[in-house]
Amino acid sequence: MVPGDPAATHANPTLRQRAEDLHERAMLGGVFYLLSWLIVAWIGDVWERSARTAALLSLVFILLWVLRLLVRAWYRRDPSTRAAASLRRQWAILLTTGGVWGWVAAWSLLEPALGRANAVTLLSTVSLAMAFAQVFSVNPRLSLLGTSLVFVPMLSVVLLQNRAPGVAMVLMLTLVYLVAVIGRSHREYEGKLALDQELREQRDRFAEQSRTDALTGVANRGHFQQGLAACIETTVPLALLIADLDHFKAINDRYGHTAGDQCLRQVAAIMRQCFPADALVARLGGEEFGVLLRGEAAYEKMAETFREQVARLRIGTSDGEHVVLTISLGLAYFQPERHGDGDALYAAADAALYRAKQAGRNRLELA
16 A cells, blocks of 8 residues: 555445445436326326325425435545445435325325326336336345335225226236346346456456565555655655665575575565554565655664564575575655655665665665
8 A cells, every 4th residue: 555545445345336326226216206296186186176285295205306316415425434324314215205105195096086096196106116126126125115115005005995806916916026026136236246346356456466566465666656756745754765685696596596585575574574554665676675654753773673684584495504684775864855856765765775785785874
């Protein structure tokens, strides 16, 4: 991780995906409850007989529609922390809307004065229930509850009136079909979620591989340069350490590349232990390593501790011998008036490393 990168989101990606999907789908249906009611009220002459009732129910559906929009907007202001809460709020609105429509449908069928609107009420209810079952399969239990709130009151009235047994039978078959639709839609949705999660994990693995040195597991040179450029733009105190194993070519020639690779892995592991967790440790190439250090701390003491631990290493070989390592270090503190940019800071640390090599190796030099 580049020092200073924002922390990972609080909500896991799958939860956020569920929230995104539910809020997007909630945008589709809100207006149709209002339009369905307006049609029923128009055909049933509700505006002429009781304009107050017609207006009140219209306002209720408008309010529920607006609440969907508001919850979605609230969630999008901070998706990382509001995913779970926004899901609960949006589901509450959806279920309330379904319950209100179910009551309206039952009332419309029971009210003799609305007889002309019965067919429209039946068709609208079936359509809204079908949409609820198909669109809101994010949560099958709540989808089933919402579908029932929309559909069952109408079905109950039709069964109680016992005026059209054929219609009642078709509606009962429709209810069975709605339950099957919820199950099928949920399975398809979960399959899509699983595929999306797999693609995210694969993308993250590729991104990590593009930033990581395969041999040592620390950052690679490209990621280190990006981190250095990003840190230069901040006002946080910054230091750069460059380390180079002494006589590494001779170690490779004598003990072989397998032993040399083991040396590099051990040095990288010690480097991670000796410097702060937010330091960016990288292999810059060959036997050269870099550490990007943010903030103020006793970095010279840390560097000396690191050098001493490397010098105490004894790495066994297949021939029973032990490789002894030493390392030279160059440390530079960023000074804007002196260095100007990351390249200048790197050059200063590299020059200090060169002086350490010239002075006999196995030492730390300051820029």
